[in-house]
Amino acid sequence: KLRENTIIVLWGDHGWHLGEHAIWGKHALFEESLRSPLIISHSGLVNPGKATRAMVETLDIFPTICELTGLKAPAGLNGQSLVPILKNPIAKGHPAFAYKRGVQTIRTDTRRLIAHKSGQLELYDHTSSAGESKNLAEAQPEKAAALLKQLRARLPQ
Incomplete structure (x- = not known):
């Protein structure tokens, strides 16, 4: 019982x-x-x-x-x-969000975006073996922008 x-x-x-x-x-x-x-x-x-x-x-x-x-x-x-x-x-599931001292992140099933207060972005691909060792934000600006939009909707600056 x-x-x-x-x-x-x-x-x-x-x-x-x-x-x-x-x-x-x-x-x-x-x-x-x-x-x-x-x-x-x-x-x-x-x-x-x-x-x-x-x-x-x-x-x-x-x-x-x-x-x-x-x-x-x-x-x-x-x-x-x-x-x-x-x-x-x-x-x-759904995207996960976190923040720390002016830095915010969104993690989806396939990617993580980290947005710094300075405007610097870090984009990581979790479908590749590189994981979070290769920043793809400059190489994939459209993916970074889409994740940043989701991040700002959930965690405004």
Whole structure:
């Protein structure tokens, strides 16, 4: 009975750099610092034990718990329920956003854009082996501009 009425959520608040990008520690806007584990266990899940590659944010946890418990999520939340992904691990997620001291980032399934207060842009392709080691912002200005538009819509300067 207890298991049927229990939702377990385990997550890390951040990742850690071990020398990547010449950074040792946390609080950067690269993949190593922003990616963190998230595990949700609920007796009503159809596909328990499945992993997903869907892009999500920790602010999605609260709306997810609301939906799993049958509670109405308060209006104005930025997060989205992860129940569709819990039911179908190959379902799409949504872009993830972060910011730190005047620098902002958007991460999609395939790319990351980092926008500095100075106007400098960094664009990285996560479909290539280069990952976040080759800045493509100048070579792909149209992709950088499209991501910057999404970023500004969510995180105005």
